[in-house]
Amino acid sequence: MAEQIPLVDYLVLDEGDPHLVAQExxxxxxxxxxRRNACAGCFATEFTSVPIATEGTVRAFTIVTFAAPGIPVPFVASVVDCDGTHVRANLVNVAPDPEHVHTGMKVRLATYPIGSDSNGTQAVGFGFEPAA
Known part of the structure; x- marks a missing residue:
């Protein structure tokens, strides 16, 4: 299998199941x-890495119909509550319309390939998909 690298630093691919990690x-x-030098809430400067729940609930969303050239539309941008941590991410593997997406919807983390470089290294992104 080709080497995979996460699109963002807080997506962890190499420790079992993919998951997100926040600085607490x-x-x-x-x-x-x-990355933070100080907390935006209390100005403290010490942080620890914590895993984020891989399942959550859609708290807010919008169906994006206009985007920069080359970005396929429509897509669903959302805020997902993962056990108290709010994650901004697109919803994937769901029709981008109000009949299929709603607040309160149960979702789970999903990863997908974004592209590969000339050496075959694959970039991996994340979103959330409807939970079964």
């Missing part, structure tokens, strides 16, 4: 997916 403030518990 050791003082107030706020979680962030990007």
């Amino acid at each position: 403030c050791t003082s107030c518990g706020a979680r962030f997916f990007d």
Whole structure:
């Protein structure tokens, strides 16, 4: 199998099942997916890495019908509550219409190939798909 690399630093592919990892403030518990020098909530500077639940509930979404050239539309941009951590991600493997997507919808993390380089290394992205 070709080598795989995550599209974002907080997607973990090499420790069993794919999952997301956040940086959690050791003082107030706020979680962030990007690198931080200080917590936006309490200004503390110590963080620890914590795994994020791979299942969640759609809290908000929009069906995007206009995008930059080359971006296929329509698609569903969403905010998913993963056991208290809000994750911004697209919904995948679901029709992008109000008959198939709704707030309160149960979803699970899904990964998919984005493309490969000339050496065959595959970039992998993530989204959320309807839970069975």
